Amino acid sequence: MNETTQTQDSLRSEARIAHGALHRLRQDLFVGAFAFRPLPPLEDAKISRWVPWLPERLRHWSRWLPHVTVGFFSGFVLLVSLASSGPGPLHGMVAAGFSLLVAAPPMLTLFRPVGAYWLSLLAFAVGAFAEADMDSPYASLFGNGAFPTHVMVMVLVVLRTRPRLAMEMWLVTFAAAAVLTVLTGMDAGDMPPVAVFCGVVLISAAAVRAWREERQQVVRTQTVTEEERTRRTLLEERALIARELHDVVAHHMSVIAIQAEAAPYRVKDTPPELATSFATIRENAVAALAELRRILGVVRSADPDAFAESDPEAPQPTLGHLDSLLDSVRGAGLTVEAVVTGSPRPLPQGVELSAYRIVQEGLSNALRHSPGADARVEISYVLGGLGVRIVNGAPSRLAKPSPGAGHGVLGMRERVQMLGGEMTADHTEDGGFEVAAFIPVANTTGEKKAGGARA
Numbered sequence: 001m002n003e004t005t006q007t008q009d010s011l012r013s014e015a016r017i018a019h020g021a022l023h024r025l026r027q028d029l030f031v032g033a034f035a036f037r038p039l040p041p042l043e044d045a046k047i048s049r050w051v052p053w054l055p056e057r058l059r060h061w062s063r064w065l066p067h068v069t070v071g072f073f074s075g076f077v078l079l080v081s082l083a084s085s086g087p088g089p090l091h092g093m094v095a096a097g098f099s100l101l102v103a104a105p106p107m108l109t110l111f112r113p114v115g116a117y118w119l120s121l122l123a124f125a126v127g128a129f130a131e132a133d134m135d136s137p138y139a140s141l142f143g144n145g146a147f148p149t150h151v152m153v154m155v156l157v158v159l160r161t162r163p164r165l166a167m168e169m170w171l172v173t174f175a176a177a178a179v180l181t182v183l184t185g186m187d188a189g190d191m192p193p194v195a196v197f198c199g200v201v202l203i204s205a206a207a208v209r210a211w212r213e214e215r216q217q218v219v220r221t222q223t224v225t226e227e228e229r230t231r232r233t234l235l236e237e238r239a240l241i242a243r244e245l246h247d248v249v250a251h252h253m254s255v256i257a258i259q260a261e262a263a264p265y266r267v268k269d270t271p272p273e274l275a276t277s278f279a280t281i282r283e284n285a286v287a288a289l290a291e292l293r294r295i296l297g298v299v300r301s302a303d304p305d306a307f308a309e310s311d312p313e314a315p316q317p318t319l320g321h322l323d324s325l326l327d328s329v330r331g332a333g334l335t336v337e338a339v340v341t342g343s344p345r346p347l348p349q350g351v352e353l354s355a356y357r358i359v360q361e362g363l364s365n366a367l368r369h370s371p372g373a374d375a376r377v378e379i380s381y382v383l384g385g386l387g388v389r390i391v392n393g394a395p396s397r398l399a400k401p402s403p404g405a406g407h408g409v410l411g412m413r414e415r416v417q418m419l420g421g422e423m424t425a426d427h428t429e430d431g432g433f434e435v436a437a438f439i440p441v442a443n444t445t446g447e448k449k450a451g452g453a454r455a
Contacts (some may be wrong), residue, residue, distance in 0.1 A: 033112075034115035036111060037111065037112065042066065070106055070107060077102060106156065109157055116156075117157050117169055120149065123149070124147055125176065125180060131144045141181055141184070141186050142190060154166070154169045155202065155205045158202060159209050161209075162209065163209045167202075167206075170198060237411040240411070248350050250292055260281040260285060317353065318349065325359065325363070332367055333367070337375070338378075340381075341379070342380055351441055354418070355386055355437075357415060358415060358435070359377055365433065369433070370392050370395040373394060378391075385421070385439050386439045388439070389435070391428065391432060391433070393428075394430055413425070421438050421439040421440055422438050
């Protein structure tokens, strides 16, 4: 009983496999066989990579090289077929029609690849019957010119569609060849070696197609990975900026809370409504501080060691700390000159912090990527904002490989854009590098008064 059950299960499994194979064969070769699937031109990036020496105009037209090649092949097949048709069953208009039937499928692979296979198989069958009518002792099923063209068509179809069509077309072709052998009565002795040869050719074409698909998948994966890496780096930079600006915002909220709490005591006989308003302001400021701490906790949770090398309670640096930064950079071996133009004035803490970080990152990049070069830092207090420029010369010796992620410019750009400013970063003509940023400041007078009140 168990053996019978196992046999039935095995038969069902084999039936399912056969049904699945027939279903795939039907889907690949019959359903939508003559659907319009045009071959797109080559991408400009590929042309530039393959033939970078071509002029721009020729490079544009070379995108159609596959179409032109297949067209020339079809024309060559047509001429050879017409030239080889002599006296016999095929002559005159019949010979011209057969030659056109043989030469059309390669060109059709550019637009309807599976349909081109069936048309080529029809040409092979017509050629087999014509070969049988010649009554020649050397007549062969594969002796007419339609079969080599049919093999080429199968190769083009595999390269245009999918690898598994190689086996399916091979099976259909030699099943048809077996039927033609019976119908025409020709010798089938050359069928095994021809079948092996065609199998090797189609397997090679399928391997090339599979390699191309795998390579395209790798390129797509690398593109997605690079986009994700850039996005992650951008989020890390924004998280770093958020951590640094927390102290600035927390300072302002603390001042609001303290001023709101002290205000009622500065006014004699404070009206109850005013005292209630000040109490509400203080409560909201304290609540905002608490929310800021929670937000900072969330930001820090993704990087628990963010402040491992520094004191989290230390005040954020400003342009007033620029001299100490320059001294430390000079101690590291970088010759740097600092120039301040305009009249220095108090700026919002966020602006000063961002300007300090931009200078710090620019000098770090000069140390890392341009060893032995001189650097210059320019701070310009201009009407409506602050200008920052860091420029260094060409390196005098080879730079060591840097373990950094190489996204310092991205972080600087994020800081400037966050404040509504503009920034440029590019190589200079002498081989150095220049970073220039402008950070707008809306109302510096208000900042002066606020600074005076805090003092």
